Each structure stands twice: as C-alpha cells, then as structure tokens.
Amino acid sequence: xxxxxxxxxxxxxxxxxxxxxxxxxxxxxxxxxxxxxxxxxxxxxxxxxxxxxxxxxxxxxxxxxxxxxxxxxxxxx
Numbered sequence: 001x002x003x004x005x006x007x008x009x010x011x012x013x014x015x016x017x018x019x020x021x022x023x024x025x026x027x028x029x030x031x032x033x034x035x036x037x038x039x040x041x042x043x044x045x046x047x048x049x050x051x052x053x054x055x056x057x058x059x060x061x062x063x064x065x066x067x068x069x070x071x072x073x074x075x076x077x
Contacts, residue, residue: 001052001055001056001059003019003056004018004019004052004053004056005017005018005019005025005056005057005060006018006019012024016060018049018053018056018057021046021048021049023046023048023049025057025060025061028041028046028049028053028054028057029057029058029061031045032054032057032058038051038054038055039051041054042054
C-alpha cells in the first residue's frame with residue numbers, strides 16, 4: 001500500500017504525494033490531525049482519493065518515524 005506514495009523532484013519540490021495526484025502526504029495528515037474522517041476528506045477535500053490512499057499516507061508517516069535515528073545525549077543532572 002505504501003507504493004501509493006511517490007516522491008518526484010518535479011512535484012511539490014519532492015514532497016511525498018499520492019501517486020497520480022499532486023496531493024501531498026502532509027496535506028492529508030494535517031486533515032487527519034484536525035479530526036476529519038477519511039470519508040470527509042474524500043467527500044469535502046479530495047474526491048479523487050480513496051480510503052486506501054489515505055491509509056497509505058498514514059503508513060508512510062509511520063515508516064518515516066520507524067526509520068528515524070534518535071540520538072539521545074545523557075542529561076547533566
């Protein structure tokens with residue numbers, strides 16, 4: 001499902017988008033963050049998207065966080 005997200009330097013300066021659209025993953029995640037349901041996102045904002053497209057955005061974000069290297073430094077207490 002994550003293959004629905006593509007990155008192209010020619011679309012939105014390389015920001016991840018839903019394949020075949022110019023809709024960024026960030027835009028979709030911001031709507032989810034506002035508490036807007038998947039059905040409302042499709043109906044009111046992006047009628048070209050599917051529920052699977054929106055799920056792919058969430059999976060993409062999870063994959064980014066999972067791959068992130070976290071470097072902790074000991075606190076000086």
